[in-house]
Amino acid sequence: MTIAKPGPTPVPLTEPFWAAARRGELLLQRCRSCGHHQHYPRMLCTRCWCRELDWVPSAGKGRVWTFTVVHRPGHPAWSDDVPYALAIVELDEGPRLLTNVVGLDPADVTVGLPVVARFTEHGDSTIVQFGPEYS
Amino acid sequence: MSLRGAAAVVGAAETPPRRTTPGMTTLDMIASTAALAVADAGMEPAEIDGLLVGPQVGETPQHVPATVAEYLGLAPTYADLVDLGGATGAGMVWRAAAAIAAGMCDTALCVLGNVRTDVVPRSSNRNPIREFDVPYGGSGANQAYAMVATRHCAEFGTTPEQLALVPVFERDNARLNPDAVFHGKPITVDDVLASPLVVSPLRLLEVVMPCGGGAAVVVTSPARARRAPHRPVWLRGAGEKVTHRALSQAPELTTSPLAAAIGDAYAMASAGPDDLDLLSLYDCYSIMLAVTLEDAGLCKKGEVGPWLADQDFSHTGNLPCNPHGGQLACGQADLAGGMAHVVEAVRQLRGTAGERQVRDPGLALVTGNGATMSEEVALVLEAAA
Ligand SMILES: [Zn+2]
Numbered sequence: 001m002t003i004a005k006p007g008p009t010p011v012p013l014t015e016p017f018w019a020a021a022r023r024g025e026l027l028l029q030r031c032r033s034c035g036h037h038q039h040y041p042r043m044l045c046t047r048c049w050c051r052e053l054d055w056v057p058s059a060g061k062g063r064v065w066t067f068t069v070v071h072r073p074g075h076p077a078w079s080d081d082v083p084y085a086l087a088i089v090e091l092d093e094g095p096r097l098l099t100n101v102v103g104l105d106p107a108d109v110t111v112g113l114p115v116v117a118r119f120t121e122h123g124d125s126t127i128v129q130f131g132p133e134y135s
Numbered sequence: 136m137s138l139r140g141a142a143a144v145v146g147a148a149e150t151p152p153r154r155t156t157p158g159m160t161t162l163d164m165i166a167s168t169a170a171l172a173v174a175d176a177g178m179e180p181a182e183i184d185g186l187l188v189g190p191q192v193g194e195t196p197q198h199v200p201a202t203v204a205e206y207l208g209l210a211p212t213y214a215d216l217v218d219l220g221g222a223t224g225a226g227m228v229w230r231a232a233a234a235i236a237a238g239m240c241d242t243a244l245c246v247l248g249n250v251r252t253d254v255v256p257r258s259s260n261r262n263p264i265r266e267f268d269v270p271y272g273g274s275g276a277n278q279a280y281a282m283v284a285t286r287h288c289a290e291f292g293t294t295p296e297q298l299a300l301v302p303v304f305e306r307d308n309a310r311l312n313p314d315a316v317f318h319g320k321p322i323t324v325d326d327v328l329a330s331p332l333v334v335s336p337l338r339l340l341e342v343v344m345p346c347g348g349g350a351a352v353v354v355t356s357p358a359r360a361r362r363a364p365h366r367p368v369w370l371r372g373a374g375e376k377v378t379h380r381a382l383s384q385a386p387e388l389t390t391s392p393l394a395a396a397i398g399d400a401y402a403m404a405s406a407g408p409d410d411l412d413l414l415s416l417y418d419c420y421s422i423m424l425a426v427t428l429e430d431a432g433l434c435k436k437g438e439v440g441p442w443l444a445d446q447d448f449s450h451t452g453n454l455p456c457n458p459h460g461g462q463l464a465c466g467q468a469d470l471a472g473g474m475a476h477v478v479e480a481v482r483q484l485r486g487t488a489g490e491r492q493v494r495d496p497g498l499a500l501v502t503g504n505g506a507t508m509s510e511e512v513a514l515v516l517e518a519a520a
Contacts, residue, residue, distance in 0.1 A: 009266045040267045066286040066388055069335040074275025086273050086334075088282060088383045098268045098383045111289035127270050 005077040007123040014041045016055055021126040024119045026058040028095055039095035060117030062091040062130070069106040085109045089130050103131030139403050142232035143360035143367035144516070146176025146353030147481040151314035152346030152466035156250040159347070161194045162206045164248035168349030168471075169207060173244065176353040177364035183353075185234055185243030186211040187227040189470045190218045203246070213240040219377070220505020221417055223247060224350065224474025225512035229373035231354035241356050248349030249469035255345075264381050276419070277342060279382040279507035281334035284422040286388040288336060291437035293425070295336050299327035300443045301421035302340050302463045308449060309460025311491035316344060316466035341421035341463075348468030350475045366485040371498070372406065372515035374399025382507040389437070391423075393502055394430035397513040400500070401432075404515035408432040412496035414448075414456040415480040417473060417504040418463050424456075427502055450491045458483065458491040473503040477514070484518040 010018045017040075020027040028037045033050035037058075044051045067087035073079060085106040090096045101109045102118065115130035148171030150164060165188070173180060188203045195202045200214035213234045219226045224247055231243035268274070287293045306322045309315035322340060330339040360367035374396035379385045386392075401407050408431055416431070418424040425439045433454070434442040448456040459465060459479045462472045480499040482488040496518060503512040 005272075006265075006269050008270050009261060011266075014266065040263050066282040066289070068278050068281035068285055068337075069332075070272060070278060071332045071334065072277070073272055074277060075269065075272060078272040081272065084272060086271060086278050086282070096383045098271055098273050098381065100271050111286060122270060125270070129271070 003077040005122065006075070007125045008127065013043060017041050018125060021119055021128055026060045026117045026128055027055045028058045028091070028093055029053040030056045037093040037095050039097050058091055058093055058117070061133070062089045062115060064101060064109060064111055064113040064115060065090040065096055066111060067101060067109050069109070087130070089115055097128070100129045101131065102129050136236070137403055138229055138232045138236060138373055139371055140357065140369055141236040142354050142356060143369045144228065144352050144477070144481045145355050145360050145363035145365060145367050146172045146178065147478040148172040148175050148351055149314070149475055149478050150248065150349040152316055152348035152468040152472065154316070154344070154346055154466070155252055156347035159250045161191050161248060161250050162203065164250055164347065164349045165203055165246050166207055168248050168351045169244055169246045172246065172351035172353050175365070176355070178242065178353065180207065180209065182242050183209055183244045184211050185213040185231060185240030187215050187217055187231055187243060187245040189223045189247045190216060211240065213243065219503065219510040219512060221419060221470065221473040222503030222505040222510050222512040223470045224477050225501055225503035225514050226375060228352065228354060228370060228477060228514055229375070229512070232370045232373070235354065235356050242359060243354045244351065245354060245474070246349070246351035247471040247474045249347050249471060251345065251347030268381055268383070276507065277334045277337065280420040280422055281337045282382060283388050283426065283508060284336050287422060287426065290389055291440065293440035295328060296324060297440035297443055298341065298421040298425060299324045301418065301424050302327055304448045305418065305457055305461040305464040308458050308491070309464035311450070312459045312465065315460045315464045316346060317460065317464045337420060337422070343419045343462045343467040343472070346466035346468045348466070348471050350468070350471040350478050352474070352477055352481060365487065366519040368481045368484045369517040369519065370514065371517040372400035372402070372404025374403070374513045375511065377510045379509050380506055385508065389426065391426050391430050391504065391508045391511060393427055393504060393511040393513060396511045397431050397500070397502065400513040400515045404498070406498055406515055410498050411500050412455070413480060413483050413493050413499035414454065415476040415499055415501045416456060417476055417502045418457060418461040419467065419504065421463070423504060423508070424461070426508070427504070431500060450493045455493045455496070458488065458493060476501050476503065480516050484516055
């Protein structure tokens with residue numbers, strides 16, 4: 001029996017993020033008061049606590065801040081996927097997000113690698129993974 | 136107001152970590168460990184008027200202090216839940232001292248315990264980590280600490296061979312701790328590097344082994360401490376810092392929030408790294424202990440890799456660190472694993488550590504670390520004059 005991979009669990013506040021991912025768009029929140037970009041979406045700006053936040057599209061470009069190649073996953077649903085690259089990507093706009101680096105051998109992932117967003121179907125949802133900039 | 140000298144630890148006990156704990160409930164484990172600590176303090180249960188417990192996922196999700204108080208037949212005037220992951224034990228000690236200094240209790244029992252079977256239930260989180268990390272195969276703590284290690288290696292040239300020295304010295308220290316799960320099982324750097332890759336660059340022997348067990352301390356007022364059977368161990372400094380939960384939200388990767396917590400503990404204690412006779416440092420992974428050694432100012436940031444090989448961390452060495460073997464050699468009884476670092480420091484500072492006793496230690500640094508290098512506590516503890 002295969003175990004289903006758990007997908008995103010949107011709440012009303014985060015639903016626009018996942019809806020945009022389905023359209024192939026990576027959205028960030030930008031504070032109307034101080035201009036701070038943030039991810040994941042929240043009720044207020046983590047810098048100034050302003051509650052006026054706009055959804056803005058990210059260029060989807062960034063660099064690998066750090067990564068690991070997973071050989072023994074923390075969740076059994078990923079058992080057949082090893083080895084896979086789990087990474088934290090720092091977007092050019094500033095926010096960081098946990099993601100996968102795909103489209104190259106996990107052994108070739110490095111800290112600082114330039115990457116671009118890729119949108120991948122994941123059950124009923126779309127998740128935001130990253131791949132090498134020129135591929 | 137400072138907590139320096141506000142209270143002392145007069146009792147400490149452990150139910151040593153074991154891979155499984157057949158037939159026990161969490162309350163059983165907490166109660167048996169609590170009884171050992173109170174007996175060690177030479178006290179009657181009726182003297183306990185403060186109670187600090189940790190969260191217990193599943194068995195008692197709410198009302199934990201009342202449930203534990205009732206089970207133990209206690210009626211505390213101060214009852215609290217501390218939820219700081221691996222920093223919970225150290226976090227309890229300063230909170231107990233603060234409650235005592237504020238007059239809310241005179242003697243506080245700080246107790247943590249867990250049970251373990253071979254079947255570990257998955258957590259039912261509904262939070263940002265569940266929504267934004269789990270769908271990428273980012274469950275659990277291993278991957279987060281691996282990403283800390285990757286960054287340290289990339290930024291400073293730290294190597295897997297250097298990090299492997301951490302479990303090697305801890306297994307070596309555990310030769311003198313018969314309670315350690317890996318007592319009498321020394322390993323070499325080659326053994327570490329030959330063990331299976333779990334999450335690059337971390338290998339199996341650099342990852343703590345989950346266990347069941349318990350650990351507890353009794354913290355009391357200066358007046359009561361002077362009548363205790365063991366030499367009191369004084370709280371001289373404390374610091375705490377909490378910055379994030381998910382690693383993607385960490386302000387940085389190669390400096391832990393412990394750097395700030397340790398700095399605050401040193402300031403309260405009017406002490407620094409050169410004054411320490413003993414280190415009891417949280418070590419869920421090789422990289423955590425390595426980063427902590429830097430954050431404590433024992434070596435320069437980024438230089439821990441080459442520095443490690445020049446240290447003798449044994450109980451007779453230049454820098455005794457985790458003489459009991461730490462969690463990497465003893466096993467990690469969930470939150471009690473962090474409290475075990477407090478227990479070891481207390482045993483050492485009052486001179487009851489047996490075969491592995493460090494010679495006349497005066498000051499010890501104890502650290503606790505929770506989640507993904509997220510919630511951090513540092514204590515400076517002092518032997519009674
Ligand atoms: Zn703002």
